[in-house]
Amino acid sequence: MLTVRKSTNIAWHKSSVEKFDRQELLQQKGCVIWITGLSGSGKSTLACTLSRGLHLRGKLTYILDGDNVRHGLNSDLSFKVEDRAENIRRIGEVAKLFADAGIICIASLISPYRKDRDACRALLPEGDFIEVFLDVPLQVCEARDPKGLYKLARCGKIKGFTGIDDPYEPPLNCEIVLQQKGGDCVSPSDMAETVISYLEEKGYLQA
Ligand SMILES: Nc1ncnc2c1ncn2[C@@H]1O[C@H](COP(=O)(O)OS(=O)(=O)O)[C@@H](OP(=O)(O)O)[C@H]1O
Numbered sequence: 001m002l003t004v005r006k007s008t009n010i011a012w013h014k015s016s017v018e019k020f021d022r023q024e025l026l027q028q029k030g031c032v033i034w035i036t037g038l039s040g041s042g043k044s045t046l047a048c049t050l051s052r053g054l055h056l057r058g059k060l061t062y063i064l065d066g067d068n069v070r071h072g073l074n075s076d077l078s079f080k081v082e083d084r085a086e087n088i089r090r091i092g093e094v095a096k097l098f099a100d101a102g103i104i105c106i107a108s109l110i111s112p113y114r115k116d117r118d119a120c121r122a123l124l125p126e127g128d129f130i131e132v133f134l135d136v137p138l139q140v141c142e143a144r145d146p147k148g149l150y151k152l153a154r155c156g157k158i159k160g161f162t163g164i165d166d167p168y169e170p171p172l173n174c175e176i177v178l179q180q181k182g183g184d185c186v187s188p189s190d191m192a193e194t195v196i197s198y199l200e201e202k203g204y205l206q207a
């Protein structure tokens with residue numbers, strides 16, 4: 001099991017510069033914005049739009065995108081259930097380090113299982129894990145199909161594709177739900193503004 005601890009005889013070494021000091025320097029609070037949703041729901045687009053919007057306000061962000069992290073750190077992981085869990089666990093741990101650095105970390109990955117997302121939430125202090133559900137129907141994602149992956153999944157060339165022959169468990173009570181229904185098109189910048197307003201209201205955009 002991935003949760004079995006094999007590192008023993010280790011001790012935590014404290015630094016004289018702490019999260020509080022870094023937040024003072026940056027004039028913001030470190031946190032994790034966790035964007036979950038189907039492939040094609042707009043996670044990467046929202047992550048980039050949000051990062052740009054916050055950057056323009058002088059806030060330091062960093063994006064951990066599932067697709068991108070799978071090019072390096074997680075290139076050894078497949079899309080089997082246990083590998084998805086490990087993908088999410090590692091990104092959750094890295095996101096925690098970014099938040100501790102005082103950075104607004106934007107993690108965008110399908111993260112289809114509730115228990116894997118909840119485990120990442122549990123790594124952070126109360127309030128610092130902000131789960132954003134991109135609630136976009138499968139039909140809309142499939143019609144977009146920017147990488148042609150749904151087409152491949154439908155004809156059996158990709159097995160275990162989320163939403164087709166692999167599950168997606170929507171959040172039950174996340175912080176923000178962004179819906180994209182039928183004709184009502186919500187632009188990426190409107191979605192990013194919703195998230196920025198939440199951060200403002202909760203005090204994350206000041207130290
Ligand atoms: N079987 C299967 N199911 C879902 N997605 C697949 C699969 N195979 C490859 N891809 C591509 O991988 C991207 C999703 O990676 P993630 O790390 O976000 O997935 S997960 O959180 O571990 O489930 C996903 O990117 P996005 O479209 O940006 O979501 C796909 O491009």
Ligand SMILES: Nc1ncnc2c1ncn2[C@@H]1O[C@H](COP(=O)(O)OP(=O)(O)O)[C@@H](O)[C@H]1O
Pocket residue numbers: 037038039040041042043044045046144146185186187188191
């Ligand atoms: N709010 C939106 N409204 C309409 N189209 C969008 C929106 N957000 C993203 N898209 C489009 O949907 C497709 C999938 O977006 P992407 O960000 O790659 O999704 P994901 O990262 O979830 O796979 C892209 O073609 C993108 O331009």
